[in-house]
Amino acid sequence: MRMYGAVFNQPVSDTSLIGCPQCDxxxxxPALAPGASARCPRCDHELWRHREDSLNRTLALxxxxxxxxxxxxxxxxxxxxxxxxxxxxxxxxxxxxxWHDGQQIVAGLVLFSAVIAPALQIGLMLxxxxxxxxxxxxxxxxxxxxxxxxxxxxSMIEVMLxxxxxxxxxxxxxxxxIPGIALFALGALVFVLxxxxxxxxxxxxxxxxxxAEAGARxxxxxxxxxxxxx
Amino acid sequence: MSPPALTxxxxxxxxxxxxxxxxxxxxxxxxxxxxxxxxxLTFRKxxxxxxxxxxxxxxxxCYIPANILPVLTTFTASGAESDTILQGxxxxxxxxxxxxxxxxxxxxxxxxxxKIMALVYLLVSVQRGSIKNNEQRxxxxxxxxxxxxxxxxxxxxxxxxxxxxQLQPLMSVAPGPGLFFFAAxxxxxMLAVESFDPRLIWDPISRQSNAGMELxxxxx
Numbered sequence: 001m002r003m004y005g006a007v008f009n010q011p012v013s014d015t016s017l018i019g020c021p022q023c024d025x026x027x028x029x030p031a032l033a034p035g036a037s038a039r040c041p042r043c044d045h046e047l048w049r050h051r052e053d054s055l056n057r058t059l060a061l062x063x064x065x066x067x068x069x070x071x072x073x074x075x076x077x078x079x080x081x082x083x084x085x086x087x088x089x090x091x092x093x094x095x096x097x098x099w100h101d102g103q104q105i106v107a108g109l110v111l112f113s114a115v116i117a118p119a120l121q122i123g124l125m126l127x128x129x130x131x132x133x134x135x136x137x138x139x140x141x142x143x144x145x146x147x148x149x150x151x152x153x154x155s156m157i158e159v160m161l162x163x164x165x166x167x168x169x170x171x172x173x174x175x176x177x178i179p180g181i182a183l184f185a186l187g188a189l190v191f192v193l194x195x196x197x198x199x200x201x202x203x204x205x206x207x208x209x210x211x212a213e214a215g216a217r218x219x220x221x222x223x224x225x226x227x228x229x230x
Numbered sequence: 231m232s233p234p235a236l237t238x239x240x241x242x243x244x245x246x247x248x249x250x251x252x253x254x255x256x257x258x259x260x261x262x263x264x265x266x267x268x269x270x271l272t273f274r275k276x277x278x279x280x281x282x283x284x285x286x287x288x289x290x291x292c293y294i295p296a297n298i299l300p301v302l303t304t305f306t307a308s309g310a311e312s313d314t315i316l317q318g319x320x321x322x323x324x325x326x327x328x329x330x331x332x333x334x335x336x337x338x339x340x341x342x343x344x345k346i347m348a349l350v351y352l353l354v355s356v357q358r359g360s361i362k363n364n365e366q367r368x369x370x371x372x373x374x375x376x377x378x379x380x381x382x383x384x385x386x387x388x389x390x391x392x393x394x395x396q397l398q399p400l401m402s403v404a405p406g407p408g409l410f411f412f413a414a415x416x417x418x419x420m421l422a423v424e425s426f427d428p429r430l431i432w433d434p435i436s437r438q439s440n441a442g443m444e445l446x447x448x449x450x
Contacts, residue, residue, distance in 0.1 A: 009244060009253035009262040009271055017252055019238030019245035022368060023432040026238050043368045043432065078394055085400070089393045094386075097393035103405045106413045110389050113382065142267040146248035153420070156379050156386075162337075163386025166330050170322065170391060174401070206249045212268030 008213045015207070020045055051201035059129045061196035065122045068189040073115065077182035078168060082175035090182060091115055091160070117155035118193070124148050125196060132205045139210045145202060152197065158190045237429075237436045244271040275427040279353060285422035286349045292414040293342060299408030301388050306401050314408060315339060315384060338384040338412070341377055345419045348374050352426065359434040371428050378423055381416045385409065 016029045023043040030038060037049035051057070076088040089097070091114050098107035124144045131141035164186075168177050238245050243252050244261070248269035255262045261272050275281075300312030313321065315338050322331035348370055355367060388409055395403040 006268070007256050007259050007262040008265040009255050011251055011253045011265050012243065015251065018250055019243060019252055021245065021247065021250070022372075022428045023364075024237040024239055024245065024429040024436070025432070026236050026241060026243070043365065043428075045368075045372075078390065080394055082397060082400070085397055087394055087396055089390065094389045094393040097396070098389050098405060101392060101404050103409060106385060106389075106405065106409050109413050109417065110385065114386070139268070142249065146267055146269055153379070153424075156382055159379055159382045160386045162333065162380075163383045164390050166322075166334060166383065166387045167390040167394070169327060169330055170387070171394060174395070175397075203250070206251070206266065209249075209266065211266050212263070213265035 018047065020047065048203050049201070051199055051204070054199060054201035054204050055129055055132055057199040058125065058196060059133075061192055061199055062122060062125045062129060065189060065192045065196055066126065068185050068192060069118060069122055072182045072185035072189055075182045075185075076180035077186070078164065078180055079178035080171060080175040081178065088178075088180070091186075113154055113156040114160045117151050118157050118189075120151040121148070121155040121193070122196075124151060125200070128205065129200075132208070135208070137205060137209045139212055141205065142209050142212065145205060145209075148202075155193075157186060157193060161186050161190055237432070239273045239429075239433075240436065244273055246271055274429060274433075275425065278425055278427040278430060279357060281425040282349065282353055282422050285418045285425060286346060286353065289342075289415050289418035289422060290346050292411045292418065293346065296342075296408055296411035296415050297339075299411065300406035301384070301408040301412060302391065303404050303406050304395075304401070305398075305404070307399070312406055315412065318384075318387075334384060334387065337380050341381050342415050342419065345374050345378060345381075345423075349419070349422050349426070352431070356430045361435045361438065364431055364435060367431050368428055371423075371426065371431070374419075375423050378416070378420045381419075382413075385413050385416065 014028075016031075017026070018029055019026055020040040020043060022045040023040060025040055025042045027040070029048055032038060032048065032050040034050050034052040038047045039045065040047055073091055075090070077090050079086060079088040092111070095107045095111040095115070098110060125148065128141055128144050128148065131137050131144075161183075164183065168179070171177055238252060243254055245252055246264040246267060246269055249264060249267040251264055251266045253262075253265060253271065255271075261270070263269065264271050297315060300314050301318065303310055303312045315334075319331050319335045319339070322328075322334060324331075352367060352371060355363075360367075388405055392403045392405050395401060
């Protein structure tokens, strides 16, 4: 069946049969008790960790992450005073200053990895978890789920926090440094984001999701009727 | 004994990188889309080795200006002073500041060069069809994948130093041209890791063990 030039593969009848993503070893995923995990016998890659009450816990942690993210990006992160003069900066302000200093590409990278990617990581997760609460999550949940790991790769809050610490101590030799509220919010956000990822079990969502092929079948059927009537 | 090494590819099955579903291409088709999530399926990432080589070589080229050109310039009343990454590490080194200096040294100098060397080793060993040290090589790949983002530390240090120290005419800090090349090294090595297909490490050994296993039937 051809849809938008897409040919769908024939799925194996038993979805517990998988190929290891890191060595392609064909194997059967055992049924796991919540909290247990399965590893590839050949390359030791963790294939699946069955999370307990995954959706509810992830939702709670995602909401906490969203609140911390908004706080961290709306208040000053660092300030300094020297001979009566004060200066403050936010995460966003750091990227803007870099832009004005002629480093537009690096500014874009900083903005992407410290502001945009974390927002996508939290926002997509929220949409995925809310969508997955339905009995049969719609296909768009799967689309977001496919791109979620990319946002996770490029979201670098924890790396930025270490960078800020180093900058803070460097500057402390020259001036009095004032850690802002955003700095503490970011510190908490690092842990909440890690917990959010750890609570989430994508396999649980994939098992219940509406298949892309089924959606295409509906559309294809619709096209056929349209042709008949015209 | 080790289990019979039979891969999905040897069974004509494609594993979805998006959702993990195993499926078989439609008759007459080499590759198709995942029926569950719609992702384009391939047996192995397309042109994985060429693409990874391209990113690694580009990263190695950028590594040189990243270390030679200054990343920060400090303007004070007594003049301007430019620092490279290594000079930044040295400046930070003090009886109390050495742990931070060490972090920057590891994240900015040791990790990027180790990453480039590790990727070259993985590429060469895969191209030579090596069947040795597979577990160690896949572990090395995972380490490179996990650790890569931490090289961004220096970019953030310089960003926030430059954005905060704006006390003209007393003192100000501006980013230098080395910063762009340094950020390029980090991004290019991350892209190299992403385009490398770790399954290629195992293919030679799978082919070998499959020779005596043609008759093994899969219980589906």
